[in-house]
Amino acid sequence: ETGVTQTPRHLVMGMTNKKSLKCEQHLGHNAMYWYKQSAKKPLELMFVYSLEERVENNSVPSRFSPECPNSSHLFLHLHTLQPEDSALYLCASSHAGANVLTFGAGSRLTVL
Amino acid sequence: SQELEQSPQSLIVQEGKNLTINCTSSKTLYGLYWYKQKYGEGLIFLMMLQKGGEEKSHEKITAKLDEKKQQSSLHITASQPSHAGIYLCGADHSGAGSYQLTFGKGTKLSVIP
Numbered sequence: 001e002t003g004v005t006q007t008p009r010h011l012v013m014g015m016t017n018k019k020s021l022k023c024e025q026h027l028g029h030n031a032m033y034w035y036k037q038s039a040k041k042p043l044e045l046m047f048v049y050s051l052e053e054r055v056e057n058n059s060v061p062s063r064f065s066p067e068c069p070n071s072s073h074l075f076l077h078l079h080t081l082q083p084e085d086s087a088l089y090l091c092a093s094s095h096a097g098a099n100v101l102t103f104g105a106g107s108r109l110t111v112l
Numbered sequence: 113s114q115e116l117e118q119s120p121q122s123l124i125v126q127e128g129k130n131l132t133i134n135c136t137s138s139k140t141l142y143g144l145y146w147y148k149q150k151y152g153e154g155l156i157f158l159m160m161l162q163k164g165g166e167e168k169s170h171e172k173i174t175a176k177l178d179e180k181k182q183q184s185s186l187h188i189t190a191s192q193p194s195h196a197g198i199y200l201c202g203a204d205h206s207g208a209g210s211y212q213l214t215f216g217k218g219t220k221l222s223v224i225p
Contacts, residue, residue, distance in 0.1 A: 004154070031211065042116070043200070043215040056211050090154055099143055099204050099213055103154030 003027045006091050006104035014112050015081060021107045023074040023091030031096045032074040034066060037088040037106070049074065050096045081111045115139055116203050118216035126224050130189050133219045135201035137182040143204035144184045145213065146175050148197050155200060158186075188221075196223045 004025045013019050023032065034046040048056035049068040063085075065077040074091055088108050092101040117136045125131050135144065143162045147155035159168045164179025172189045188195055198220050202213040 006154075033211070040217065042114070042217050043202075045212060048211040050211065088152065092155075097211075099145055099202070099211075100157055100160060101155070101213070102157070103147075105154045106152065108152065 004091055004093055004102050004104035006089075006107050008107060009105065010108045010110075012110045012112065013078070013081065015083070017081075018077070018079040020078065021076040021089055021091075021109075023076075023104055025072055025091075025093040025102070025104075027093060027102060029093035029095055029102070030071045031094045031098075032068060032071070033092040033094075033101065034074065034076050035090040035092065037090055043090070047076075078109075081109075083111050085109065086111045114216070115205065115214050116201060116216040118199075118201060118219050120219060121217070122220040122222070124222045124224065125191050127192060128190055130187065131191055131221070132188075133186045133199050133221070135184045135186070135203075135216055137203050137205070139182070139203075139205045141177070141179065141182050141184075141203055141205070142207045144175075144177050145202040145204075146184070146186055147200045147202060149200060149218070150197050158199075191221075191223045193223045193225055196221055 007022045031050040033048050036044045046060045047066040063080050067075040088106045090106045091104040094101045119134045146158040149155045159175045161177035167176045174187045177184045198218040200218045202215045
């Protein structure tokens, strides 16, 4: 148990579908992150929320939409995705300003 | 070119052997973080290094930061099958309070019993 729970663990969707990834942490952290991990590429930071406000948005296409309703929950809403968006999406949390991250197990996304 | 280069990309060792993984940064390092990942799963934090010359150990894993060379090494002594996985280094290139960690592509370690 890593303390960061991601659901679903696996998701297959068509290019016209709308789905959401969910992340939950009960570690008392106040910063949450979405990373994308593709084969043979470094981890890519997508979004960061600190104290429930978005502080980083690394030029991510608008078909990815994050939501952070409170410091314990983070969502990634997906719509009109492309096959190249297939990847492992990792959620992480930390104390604000700290770089020691606790990661979830990831959501494996396949876009057909 | 990559901001953070890891070498080797993959490594196969016999159980009981020692090994070293390197992480080299093209930019000034304000902090260097080592993580381990089991295939298809999340990353587990191993160690954080912030000062030049700093060395930390946890069980049979030792990490060092050579600030002059902007390089860190991860050394495993007497490897075991449980050490198998992907080791990633993450670098803070911006300083305190930054939320941006740059990661290397990882080194895949296999340990043969």
